[in-house]
Amino acid sequence: MPRNTRSRPPAEPTTGEPATGPGPPQCGVCRDTGLEYVGDRGPRFCDCPQGEARRRAVWLRECGVPRARRGETLVAFQALPGTWKALAAAREFLAGGLRWLLLYGPSGNGKSHLAIGITLALVEAGTQARWANTFTLLSDLRGLPDQARAGMLLELGSVSVLALDELVWGTDLEARWVEEIITRRYLEKMPLVVTTNRDIKEVPAPIVSRFYELGRAVLNQGRDYRKERAGAWNLNKPKP
């Protein structure tokens, strides 16, 4: 799967301070700031370890994975009974063997964890990946003026890899926004991960069909990890 690893300017102005300690700079191009300036086109990430580190830090901040869930890596995912196919598919997606991956199944069995794990692994490997919870994404889109909303839809349609978590929509208009993102990605065969705890029959057939064309739809049959964890805590609690 082609992954876009092209450098691009950071989203926010930086101080230009060196990323390394005192002593002569290791990189003569960026003087260890990780940023180089080419003509009047503004800063871009330098092709040196400091530039790589800076790019990863910016992309991690921008990838949409909430801070509280940054520990949900593929390494941290336990291969519990019923989750093997989903975990294997996540690894296959990461290795480039699948362009599209739909993870579905009951609540709490790690679908979001896997989508987050994929996103974090890609960012770590130098690919610009985005994760978004569909519910909050739609809320953000509703609050935007038309032009900004169009820009955001375009960006979500074209970012190197997108994970749309908990596929959902309320109104026809929201359905159209979701459809626009998915269609843009379909037309350009851009990598996409979607998760849902709905019955697959409730996901529109044309969407499911496209997953089979470009990848796979996988049922995660694991049990509710949240419930089991709560059960274990209850067992460990001293009896009153």
Ligand SMILES: Nc1ncnc2c1ncn2[C@@H]1O[C@H](COP(=O)(O)OP(=O)(O)OP(=O)(O)O)[C@@H](O)[C@H]1O
């Ligand atoms: N196999 C697993 N190994 C480690 N942690 C897990 C595993 N499965 C789930 N968890 C943890 O359990 C919590 C719930 O998982 P997650 O949010 O991924 O569930 P989900 O399938 O997306 O549920 P829902 O359908 O309700 O959104 C998370 O904190 C996640 O890290």
Ligand SMILES: [Mg+2]
């Ligand atoms: Mg989820």
Ligand SMILES: [Zn+2]
């Ligand atoms: Zn450099």
